[in-house]
Amino acid sequence: MKIALVGYGKMGKEIEGIAISQGHNIVAKLEEKPTKENIKDAEVAIEFSTPNSAYENVKACIEIGIPVVCGTTAWLDKLEDIKKLCKKENGAFIYASNYSLGVNLFFEINKRVAEIMQKYPEYLIHMEEIHHTEKKDAPSGTAITLAEEIIPIYKFDGWKLSYKTENNKLGIEAKRVPNVPGTHKVSYDSEVDKIEIKHIAHSRKGFASGALIAAQWLIGKKGVFTMKDVLGFK
Numbered sequence: 010m011k012i013a014l015v016g017y018g019k020m021g022k023e024i025e026g027i028a029i030s031q032g033h034n035i036v037a038k039l040e041e042k043p044t045k046e047n048i049k050d051a052e053v054a055i056e057f058s059t060p061n062s063a064y065e066n067v068k069a070c071i072e073i074g075i076p077v078v079c080g081t082t083a084w085l086d087k088l089e090d091i092k093k094l095c096k097k098e099n100g101a102f103i104y105a106s107n108y109s110l111g112v113n114l115f116f117e118i119n120k121r122v123a124e125i126m127q128k129y130p131e132y133l134i135h136m137e138e139i140h141h142t143e144k145k146d147a148p149s150g151t152a153i154t155l156a157e158e159i160i161p162i163y164k165f166d167g168w169k170l171s172y173k174t175e176n177n178k179l180g181i182e183a184k185r186v187p188n189v190p191g192t193h194k195v196s197y198d199s200e201v202d203k204i205e206i207k208h209i210a211h212s213r214k215g216f217a218s219g220a221l222i223a224a225q226w227l228i229g230k231k232g233v234f235t236m237k238d239v240l241g242f243k
């Protein structure tokens with residue numbers, strides 16, 4: 010693949026290393042909005058930038074006609090605009106709050122566990138995520154995706170950043186600890202015992218490998234997709 014990295018921070022650099030080891034070419038490393046000129050050699054763009062820049066970057070890729078894999082979190086209030094634009098321009102776009110295979114399996118496990126546990130109100134549900142101290146957003150995009158699977162099952166009225174679930178809002182606690190790549194936990198606590206499901210990323214390798222799998226899958230397709238499409242979970 011001829012890849013343009015849009016955002017060349019921790020994730021951009023991790024993707025670069027794996028892509029080169031797999032024989033792909035990095036044809037652009039951008040820390041600014043893609044233009045027809047700076048992205049002209051790319052077959053696909055992989056966008057991991059900042060919550061403030063992702064929308065403009067993804068929009069530019071779609072308008073230019075480059076398939077775009079986006080992993081940036083905390084800009085999803087504008088996701089519907091991007092989906093509409095992608096359909097109008099007959100473009101190709103994939104978004105996932107987490108590209109790792111392990112987390113995508115964890116999403117499926119989370120849903121099934123919530124379906125079971127919802128029948129036992131003596132177990133109080135709570136979520137926790139832990140990330141490195143440079144992370145700009147809280148809760149993490151992954152925690153929000155986990156919550157969005159749980160909320161309809163429990164008929165919660167949304168989520169809130171809190172150490173406990175109350176007033177019908179699912180509590181998500183966000184902790185920031187140096188050098189933690191990403192840990193997510195859903196716990197069910199009763200008076201007598203506790204059940205927890207947890208995903209721990211040991212490094213950023215899983216996120217980066219998953220983004221490359223998504224990029225390869227997206228080339229040649231048209232439409233708006235998620236990792237569920239890539240992994241055949243739909």
Ligand SMILES: NC(=O)C1=CN([C@@H]2O[C@H](COP(=O)(O)OP(=O)(O)OC[C@H]3O[C@@H](n4cnc5c(N)ncnc54)[C@H](OP(=O)(O)O)[C@@H]3O)[C@@H](O)[C@H]2O)C=CC1
Pocket residue numbers: 015016017018019020021039040041042057058059060062066079080081082083105106107108109150216
């Ligand atoms: N979906 C997934 O699987 C994953 C998602 N993420 C998400 O990806 C995003 C990036 O994470 P990470 O790489 O750790 O963050 P970093 O802060 O390490 O990197 C972001 C990079 O984007 C650059 N940047 C700033 N403005 C622009 C712009 N307008 N266009 C292009 N690039 C720009 C920054 O430059 P400068 O420093 O000069 O501002 C920086 O180099 C976050 O939202 C994070 O939550 C992270 C891991 C996995």
Ligand SMILES: O=C(O)C1=N[C@H](C(=O)O)C[C@H](O)C1
Pocket residue numbers: 082106107140144145148149150151152190191192216
């Ligand atoms: O900022 C990060 O580092 C991560 N961001 C994503 C998120 O917000 O869920 C994915 C992963 O947890 C790492």
